[in-house]
Amino acid sequence: MKITNVHNLPAPLFDVIASDEYRKSGRFSSSELPSPPQMRVLKLRHDDEIVKDASDFLWLIQGKSIHKLLEASSGTNAPTGPAALDDLREKELVYDLGDGVAVSGTTDLYNGGVVDWKVTSVWSFLLGGLKPEWEAQLNTYAWLWRRHGYETRDLAIYAILRDWQKSKSGAGDNYPPIPFMQIPVPLWPDLQAEGYIRSRVAVHLAAEELPDEALPPCSLEDQWAKATSYALKKRGQVRAVRVFETREAADASTTPGTYIEERPGKRTRCEEYCDARPFCHQFLAEHPELAEPVPDAVGSQTEAPY
Numbered sequence: 001m002k003i004t005n006v007h008n009l010p011a012p013l014f015d016v017i018a019s020d021e022y023r024k025s026g027r028f029s030s031s032e033l034p035s036p037p038q039m040r041v042l043k044l045r046h047d048d049e050i051v052k053d054a055s056d057f058l059w060l061i062q063g064k065s066i067h068k069l070l071e072a073s074s075g076t077n078a079p080t081g082p083a084a085l086d087d088l089r090e091k092e093l094v095y096d097l098g099d100g101v102a103v104s105g106t107t108d109l110y111n112g113g114v115v116d117w118k119v120t121s122v123w124s125f126l127l128g129g130l131k132p133e134w135e136a137q138l139n140t141y142a143w144l145w146r147r148h149g150y151e152t153r154d155l156a157i158y159a160i161l162r163d164w165q166k167s168k169s170g171a172g173d174n175y176p177p178i179p180f181m182q183i184p185v186p187l188w189p190d191l192q193a194e195g196y197i198r199s200r201v202a203v204h205l206a207a208e209e210l211p212d213e214a215l216p217p218c219s220l221e222d223q224w225a226k227a228t229s230y231a232l233k234k235r236g237q238v239r240a241v242r243v244f245e246t247r248e249a250a251d252a253s254t255t256p257g258t259y260i261e262e263r264p265g266k267r268t269r270c271e272e273y274c275d276a277r278p279f280c281h282q283f284l285a286e287h288p289e290l291a292e293p294v295p296d297a298v299g300s301q302t303e304a305p306y
C-alpha cells in the first residue's frame with residue numbers, strides 16, 4: 001500500500017503513520033476471518049496498487065496510542081483480577097490448523113475473561129449494537145486461549161467513545177453518561193467456535209483459488225447496506241417524527257406542517273471504507289456510472305483492525 005500526504009500533515013505525524021505497519025502471525029487473523037472473502041482476496045492481491053492518504057489513518061493511530069498506553073501500564077492498580085493474569089496484555093496467540101494454515105489473534109487483556117478495547121463512536125453502539133464480526137473476533141480469541149490451555153470465563157468489549165458529547169448525556173436515547181461503555185459479548189461453546197473458524201478458513205481458502213471476476217459476491221450485510229428511508233418531519237424541527245421504509249407509507253402519514261425527507265440508501269462499506277473497491281467487479285457492476293477505474297485514495301477512511 002502506498003500512503004500519500006495530500007493534506008500536508010506535519011512530517012512527524014506523517015512519519016508515524018507511514019512507518020506504522022500491522023503485522024500478523026499466521027495466515028488468518030481473528031479480525032480477518034469475519035471479513036468478506038472477496039474483499040480480503042482483492043486487498044491481498046492488489047496491495048501494491050492500493051493508494052490511501054495519511055489523513056485516513058488519524059483515528060487509527062489514536063486507537064493504537066490508547067492500546068499502547070494500556071499495554072504499558074503495570075496493572076498493579078487494577079481493581080479486579082489476579083495480579084499475575086493482569087500481565088497478559090496484548091498477547092498474541094497462534095494455532096496451527098494443519099496444512100500450513102494458522103489462525104492468530106492478539107488479545108488486549110486476558111484476566112480469566114477476554115477483554116477487547118475499542119476506540120469507536122457512540123453511534124456505532126447506539127445504532128448498531130454489538131457487531132457480529134466483533135462477537136466472532138472475541139470468540140476466536142477465546143478459542144485460541146482454550147487451545148493454549150486457558151479457559152475463558154466471559155468476553156467483553158471496553159469501548160472508549162471518541163465522539164461522546166457531555167451536552168447529550170442524560171438526554172435520553174440511552175446516550176452513555178460517560179465516554180466509556182462496557183459491553184458483554186456472548187461466549188460460544190467450543191464446538192460452535194471451532195465450526196465457525198474452520199468454515200471461515202475454508203471459504204477464504206476457496207476464494208484464493210478464484211480470479212477477481214469470479215470471487216464470491218459480498219452480501220448486503222457485508223456491504224453494510226442501508227435501504228432508502230423516508231423521514232416524516234415537522235417544519236422547524238431537526239428530529240424526524242417517524243421514519244418509514246416506503247414513500248407511500250410516509251405520504252399517507254403527512255399532516256399539515258409536516259414534510260417528507262428522503263434519506264438515500266447506500267452501501268456504506270463499499271462507498272466509504274473498502275480498499276478493494278477499485279478492483280471489485282461487483283462494485284463496478286452495481287455502480288455502472290463508475291465504469292472508469294476509481295481514482296487514487298479511495299476508501300476515505302480506514303477500518304480499525306481492533
Ligand code: SF4
Nearest residue numbers: 039218270274277280
Ligand atoms: S467494494 Fe463492496 S462489494 Fe466490493 S469487496 Fe468491497 S465491500 Fe465487497
